Amino acid sequence: MDTDFYRMKRLPPYVIAEVNAMRHAARQGGEDIIDLGMGNPDQPPPAHVIEKLCEVAKKPDAHGYSQSKGIPGLRKAQANYYGRRFGVELDPEREVVVTMGSKEGLASLANAITAPGDVVLAPNPSYPIHTFGFIIAGATIRSVPTTPDEQYWAALESAMNYTVPRPSVLVVNYPSNPTAEVVDLAFYERLVDWARDNEVWILSDLAYSELYYDGKPTPSIMQVKGAKDVAIEFTSMSKTYSMAGWRMGFAVGNQQLIAAMTRVKSYLDYGAFTPIQAAACAALNGPQDIVETNRQLYHKRRDVMVDAFARAGWEIPSPAASMFAWAPLPPALAHMGSLDFSKRLLTEAKVAVAAGVGYGEKGEGFVRIAMVENEQRLRQAARNIKKYFNSLDIKSSAA
Numbered sequence: 001m002d003t004d005f006y007r008m009k010r011l012p013p014y015v016i017a018e019v020n021a022m023r024h025a026a027r028q029g030g031e032d033i034i035d036l037g038m039g040n041p042d043q044p045p046p047a048h049v050i051e052k053l054c055e056v057a058k059k060p061d062a063h064g065y066s067q068s069k070g071i072p073g074l075r076k077a078q079a080n081y082y083g084r085r086f087g088v089e090l091d092p093e094r095e096v097v098v099t100m101g102s103k104e105g106l107a108s109l110a111n112a113i114t115a116p117g118d119v120v121l122a123p124n125p126s127y128p129i130h131t132f133g134f135i136i137a138g139a140t141i142r143s144v145p146t147t148p149d150e151q152y153w154a155a156l157e158s159a160m161n162y163t164v165p166r167p168s169v170l171v172v173n174y175p176s177n178p179t180a181e182v183v184d185l186a187f188y189e190r191l192v193d194w195a196r197d198n199e200v201w202i203l204s205d206l207a208y209s210e211l212y213y214d215g216k217p218t219p220s221i222m223q224v225k226g227a228k229d230v231a232i233e234f235t236s237m238s239k240t241y242s243m244a245g246w247r248m249g250f251a252v253g254n255q256q257l258i259a260a261m262t263r264v265k266s267y268l269d270y271g272a273f274t275p276i277q278a279a280a281c282a283a284l285n286g287p288q289d290i291v292e293t294n295r296q297l298y299h300k301r302r303d304v305m306v307d308a309f310a311r312a313g314w315e316i317p318s319p320a321a322s323m324f325a326w327a328p329l330p331p332a333l334a335h336m337g338s339l340d341f342s343k344r345l346l347t348e349a350k351v352a353v354a355a356g357v358g359y360g361e362k363g364e365g366f367v368r369i370a371m372v373e374n375e376q377r378l379r380q381a382a383r384n385i386k387k388y389f390n391s392l393d394i395k396s397s398a399a
Contacts, residue, residue, distance in 0.1 A: 007136050010135050010136070011132060011135070011136070014128075014358070015339060015355055015357055015358035016037075016128075016354055016355065016358040018339065018343070018355075019037060019339075019342050019343060019346060019352060019353075019354065019355060020037065020038065020352075022343060022346055022347075022352075023035060023037065023346060023352045026346065026347075026350075031350060032350060033346065033350050033351070033352055034350060034351045034352065034373055034377050034378075034380060034381040034384070035352045035370075035372070035373065036351060036352060036353050036369045036370050036371070036372065036373060036378075036381065037342075037352040037353055037354045037368075037370060038354070038370060038372070039177070039239070039244075039323055039324060039370045039372060040244055040370075040372055041238070041239060041242040041244050041294075041323075041372060042372050042373065042374070043242045043294065043297065044242055045241050045242050045243050045246075045279075045283065045290070046241070046283065046286070046287070046289070046290045048282055048286055048287070049241065049243070049279045049280075049282050049283045049286070050279070051282075052275075052278055052279040052281075052282035053275050053276065053278070053279035054275075056274065056275035056278040056279070057275040062274050062275050062278075063274075064274075065270040065271075066270055066271035066272060066273065066274045066277060067270070067271045068262070068265045068266045068268075068269055068270055068271045069097045069098060069262045069265065069266075069271070070096070070097060070098025070250075070271060070272075070277060071098075071271075071274065071277045071278070071281075072092065072093075073277075073278075073281050074098055074277045074278075074280055074281050074284075075092040075093070075096040075097070075098060076092040077280070077281045077284035077285050078090075078092070078096050078098075078235075078250045078252065078284060079091070079092045079095075079096055079252075080284070080285070081284050082220070082222065082252060085209075085220075086219070086220045086222060086223050087223065088220065088222045088223055090222075090252055091255075094255045094258065094259070095228070095252055095253060095254075095255055095258055096250060096251075096252050096258070097250065097251050097252075097258050097261060097262050097265070098248070098249070098250055098271065098272065098277065099234070099249040099250060099251055099265075100247040100248070100249065100269065100271075100272055101236055101238065101247040101248065101249045102205060102207050102234040102235065102236040102238075102249040102250075102251075103129045103249075104247070104249070105234050105249055105250070105251045105261070106129050106130065106133045106203065106205065106234060107129060107133040107136070108261050108264050108265050108268065109133075109203065109232065109251065109257065109260070109261045109264075110133040110134045110136070110137040110139070111136075111137050111264055112257075112260040112261045112263065112264040113169070113201070113257065113260055113261075114134055114137040114138060114139045114169070115138065115139075116138030116139070117138070117139075117140065117165065118134075118138070118139045118140070118165070118168055118169070119139065119140050119141075119142055119163050119165055119166070119167040119168065120134045120139045120140070120141055120142070120167060120168070120169045120170075120171065121141075121142055121143075121144050121156070121159055121167045121169065121170040121171065121200075122134070122141050122142075122143060122144070122170075122171045123143070123144060123145065123146040123171065123172070123173060123176070123360075124143035124144070124145070124146070124359075124360035124361065124362040124363075125146065125178055125179060125356060125359035125360040125362050125363030125366075126146070126171070126173060126176075126177075126178075126359055126360055127173065127177045127178065127205070127359065128358070128359070130171045130173060130205065131171075131360070134169070139169075142159050142163055142167060143360065143362070144156060144159060144170075145362075146173075146176050146179050146181055146362075147179075147181060148174070148181065148183045148187050153190075153194075156170070156194065160198050160200075166198075167200060168199075168200060168201060169200065169201045169202075169203060170191075170195065170200050170201070170202050170203070171203045171205070172191065172202060172203070172204050172205070172221075173204070173205040173207075174187075174204075174206075174218070175208040175209075175211065175212065175218055175320070175321035175322040176322070177205075177207065177208065177322060177324060177368075178324055178326055178354070178356070178359050178363065178366075178368040179326040180319035180320065180321060180322045180324050180325065180326050181320075182212070182216070182218060182320045182321045183219070184219065185219040185223060185224070188219060188220075188221040188223070188224045188227070189224050191221070191224075192221065192224045192225075192226055192227050192230060192231065195230040195231070196226065196229065196230055200230070201230060201231070201232070201254075201257065202221065202227075202230055202231040202232070203231070203232055203233075203234070204220075204221045204231055204232070204233040204234070205233075205234050206218070206220060206221075206233050206234065206235050207234065207235060207236040207238065207239065207249075208239060208321055208322040208323065209235060209240070210239070210240040210291050210294070210295060211239055211240075211294070211295060211298055211321055211322050211323055212295070212320070212321040213295070213298075213299045213302065213319075213320060213321060214320065216320065216321075218321055220233060221233055222252065222253060227253065228253050228254050228255070229254065230254065231253050231254060232251055232252070232253040232254050232257040232258065232261075233251070233252055233253050234249060234250065234251050235249060235250050235252075236248070236249040236250075237249065237280060237283060237284075239294070239323055240290075240291055240294065241283045241290055241291075241294075242290065242294065243280070243283070246272075246276055246279075246280070247272065247276075248272065248276065248277075248280045298323050298371050300375065301371040301373075301374075301375060301378060302318060302319060302325070302371055303318075304375045304378050304379065305325065305369070305371060305378045305381075305382075306318045306325070308378060308379045308381075308382035309327075309381075309382050309385065311382065311386070312382040312383070312385045312386035312389065313330070313385075313386060313389050314327070314330050314385060314389070316369070323370060323371050323372065324368050324369065324370055324371070325368070325369045325371070326356075326366055326368060326369075327353075327366060327367050327368075327369055328365060328366055329341050329365055329366065329367065330389070332392070333392075334365060337357065337364065337365075338355040338356040338357045338358075338363065338364055338365060338366060338367055339355040339357055339358075341355070341367065342354065342355040342367055344388075345367075345385070345388070348388045348391070349381070349384040349385045349387070349388040350384055351381045351384055351385060353367040353368065353369050353370075354367060354368040354369075354370070355367060356368060
């Protein structure tokens with residue numbers, strides 16, 4: 001019996017899982033590991049959201065199949081969010097679909113619109129689903145940079161001029177996971193014009209829309225006139241409302257893409273558990289204190305981490321948004337590579353980070369650090385790292 005499955009051959013080993021397995025084994029062995037690897041929020045959702053979940057779950061009729069595209073009230077709540085936050089009007093019936101996290105949404109859309117041999121432009125480094133969702137669907141990936149400078153636009157033009165067949169989809173992700181880069185509305189305006197001229201669909205992942213710092217709100221591509229003609233955008237409640245395990249997300253925008261994605265989803269799932277969708281409505285429609293609270297929480301952690309790690313001898317660029325820092329390896333240890341460095345940091349400093357190479361070849365030389373431990377633990381991580389560096393006679397990142 002043939003077990004050499006086609007799609008499995010297209011998937012490399014999941015590098016990030018290596019460090020995760022080591023972390024799990026160390027904790028099982030009783031070691032105190034400070035986990036800055038996975039972007040898993042450590043705060044609970046608002047109390048009224050949990051109460052709504054329990055309230056609806058107690059109803060006898062709440063336990064049947066739900067709606068694959070999302071209950072009407074939740075789609076309306078998401079449309080209202082876009083109106084409040086971005087000044088964008090959405091039709092809840094034709095321009096909004098509920099997803100089980102943005103990750104599932106991206107994968108479902110990839111299956112809906114991708115044929116074997118299609119070329120997709122995706123950032124490198126990038127969150128794995130941005131590339132492998134399309135690879136699983138049979139597409140070929142052509143990488144483009146993440147940094148939104150003139151080299152980015154040159155890479156897009158080169159891709160369109162020299163790729164056969166011509167690319168049909170471009171994935172963008174700002175604030176970026178893993179690099180934490182951000183863009184302004186002018187970038188999206190130029191991108192929409194480019195997509196229209198080149199007949200390319202834009203898939204925008206806006207999962208970190210509310211985790212911005214220094215008073216600079218992140219824009220949505222949907223704010224651009226004509227964006228709905230060429231773009232779809234994904235958002236998530238995971239970080240904004242500390243609901244990662246609830247798997248609640250949305251796709252909004254172009255009606256043809258929404259319809260295609262909805263049709264595929266109708267074959268694959270019946271939607272999230274209805275009480276979870278009702279609770280998500282409560283989150284979007286209710287008090288929004290948690291949004292600012294979480295923003296300030298991660299902002300403070302960012303400042304503490306950047307300062308503490310610098311004192312330990314590791315200079316880390318301060319991220320403008322997201323819950324991650326994209327940190328170059330200390331120069332004296334750059335020869336190790338990101339995976340070996342991450343493993344050594346875990347075993348010697350008891351600090352887990354994510355190896356940059358797990359996000360693509362352009363991620364080599366970096367690690368992603370998630371700000372998901374409290375300030376005390378972040379300072380402890382810095383002390384552990386400093387002790388490890390000192391054991392190697394590394395006094396500073398400039399050494």
